[in-house]
Amino acid sequence: MTHALAFTEEDLRRLAGARSFERGVGYVSVVSRLEIGGETTTATVDGTDAYEIELTEDEDGRLSGWCDCPYGREGNFCKHCVAVGLAVLEQAGSAPQQRSAAASRTRLLDDWLESRTREELAALMREQLAVDRGLRRRLELRAATAGDDSAIVRERILSLLDTRPFARHGYVEYADAHAYGQQAAEAVAALRALTAGGRAADAVEVAREALRTLGRTYGEIDDSDGLIGDVATGLAEAHLEACLSSRPDPVEAAEWLVRHLLDEENGITDIDLFDYREVLGEPGMTRAREMVVAAWRINPKAWTEKYLMERLLKADGGSVDALVAVHAADLDPNGHTHLVIARELEGAGRKAEALEWAERGLREAESERGPDDELVAFVCDRYTRAGRLADVVTVRRDLLGVRPSLTAYQHLRTAARTAGTWEGAERAGALGVLRASDLPVKGRWYGGSVLVDALMDDADVEAAWQAAADGYADQQQWLALADRIRDEQPADALTVYLRWIEPLRTETGDRTYERVAELLLSARACHRTLGTEAEFAAYLAALRADQKRKRKLIATLDQHGL
Incomplete structure (x- = not known):
């Protein structure tokens, strides 16, 4: 059934936004190869490169667009889509006839293909394969997965993950990453086809190598759109599916998994050891635990080893003390690890120990890097709950002395007001800290002092003006003061x-x-x-x-x- 156009120029403006719409107007003259089909319109627009565009109308007449320009690949209705939409609207009167003609061509082609003999279709396909390398590669892979030659399957799948045809100067740039991602995604489909075809054991081995290959090359790809990350996830899922189907030796599978997880190059695959519980069974999980514990003992400060140990303990219902020991082996200098430990202990109902660890984090934090803001908030919240308001003020006062900032000043002010001690000595002392943290400089353009910001935040404009006159304000602070008065x-x-x-x-x-x-x-x-x-x-x-x-x-x- 053919129909007239359901979208309007206003729809194009709404989808693209005013700026892209106006820019798209200038590209209408370079729209070529425009084909208006039943629900889909395709065209080429000559911009920085020749871009391929596809506009689609759904059953309710809603319009969507796709373009292979960088902006369009991010999911935006770009200026090239606008140009094609406007070109279609210029031919609105003939659109029903063009759609009818497109439907007729499709029916004619279908009828013609169905009338060909097997030999004629094979000859036609060979003719097409001679000029379309992409199609040839896909069909070769399908043929290999349907056959018995594992070596060909392996070679074809790994060739799909080869970045060299897409790399410029040894790196797959953003403009080429989409095409590479589409090709790499075929490897996932091929692995799943192997498993579905009763060759899951082959799929396991090839998937392992594919995961290793992509892990090594991922750092050489601009994956701003996350397409290659999706391929990696697909490879991991295909590997798990093949393992569930083929049931490899559980101990050997566990050893491969742990080695894979400990290899920093394989972080992109995001495999979770515990997704393989059914595959590994108790023998495999026991071997995995042994390897993770051994790796952590050798290198307790390595992020991966530490994460896997934590994951093991939590999944196995390990003791909180064991989990604390894992974290305590590598304490962050800003106190964040102390906070993690405190939360674990508090979750186990050991609130006193939790607070002790948090307080220790405050004491042990290096002045240049800590303490962590969340750690400070944790301690202050627990002090407040216990009615220890004076202790909250002390913590906030100490932090202002270590890292003078407007935020630290505001936190101290809030705490002291809650404790009823702000006006007078506490505020004077805080302002004294801010005054001492900077030197007066007349006529400074940038780098105004926190002192002026704090006084303005207090709405003490007169004192802020005096501090500015003393040399503590930069241009922006002077102008903010002028606006106030x-x-x-x-x-x-x-x-x-x-x-x-x-x-x-x-x-x-x-x-x-x-x-x-x-x-x-x-x-x-x-x-x-x-x-x-x-x-x-x-x-x-x-x-x-x-x-x-x-x-x-x-x-x-x-x-x-x-």
């Missing part, structure tokens, strides 16, 4: 705005010009409040005269009504 102290704010306009006179660039316009608008608001608009008009005229050669700046000022 503009209504009540327009003269002081005006001084700030004019001060920061002056150095911009010697700079160029769109961002600079926008900044000048923003500052002039703020200055004008001050003059209006002061009733000195004539003075601003004279200043602006002088500035425009001085900067008249910067045509983009003058145009920017005009756009802002200056």
Whole structure:
């Protein structure tokens, strides 16, 4: 059944967004090989490269698009899709006829193929295979998986994972990763076909080698879209399916699995040892445990060994003490491992020991890297629950002294207010820490002090202004202060705005010009409040005269009504 177009130009704009839609308008003239089918329209658009586009209308008339440009491969309705959609709309009147013709061609081809003899179809296929290497490779693999030659199957599957045909300078770039991923995905289908065809034992061996091959080459691929990661997951699943079907020797399978998991190059496959419980049985799981424990004892600080030990203990219902011992063998210098231990102990109902470990983490954390923010929050939360508000203040005060920041100041303020000790000595001491953590520097552009931020956060604008005058503020902080006082102290704010306009006179660039316009608008608001608009008009005229050669700046000022 043929039908008219169900989508409109507005649908294209909605799917693409205003920016991509406007850019797509400029590509309509380079749309070629446009074929309007029953539900699918295909075309080529000549952009940076020649891109292939496919637009599809579902049964409800909803439109979707696919393009092999980088933006389109991310799942976006790109400018090339817009161009093809617009080209189709230009032919809306003839769309029913084109769709009818496409349906007729399909029926004609089907009837013709069905009328050919077996010999004629084989000759036709051989003719096509001579010019389509991709099709030849896929059919060779299907033939091999249906036959008995394991060597050919292995060679064909591993060739699908070979990155060399797609690598430029030894690396598969983003533009080529999609094509490589599509080819590599055929290896997963072939492995599953082997298992389904009663050759699961062969599939196990080839899958192992395929996993090893992809693990070695993954670092040479730009997998920003995660396509190759999906292939790796598929290979792992195909391997497990083959193992469940063939039932390999459990001890040998366990040894392969643990060696595979301990190999850092195989992290992409994301295999979980415990998915193989049924395959390994008790003999295999026992051997796996032996190997993991031995590996961890040799290298207790290695991430993989530590993770596998933790996984073993949790899966087997091991003691909390054993799990604590695994974590305690490699304590992070920021105290995060102490937090992990504390949570495990607390989950086991050992709250006092949990708090002791967390407190130890605070004491042992290196000043440059710790303590971990989550660890601090954990301790403070437990102190608060116990009514130890003064201890919360102490922890927050110590942290401010180690790492002065606005966040640390805010946390201390909250804790001290809860304890009723903020106003007075506590606040004065905190501000003293911030003042001592920086040196006053007049006229600084960047790197303003936390002191000014803290005073503004306290809404103590007068003190913040004084700190800025003492040299603790950068440009952004001065301007933030000026914005705060503009209504009540327009003269002081005006001084700030004019001060920061002056150095911009010697700079160029769109961002600079926008900044000048923003500052002039703020200055004008001050003059209006002061009733000195004539003075601003004279200043602006002088500035425009001085900067008249910067045509983009003058145009920017005009756009802002200056």
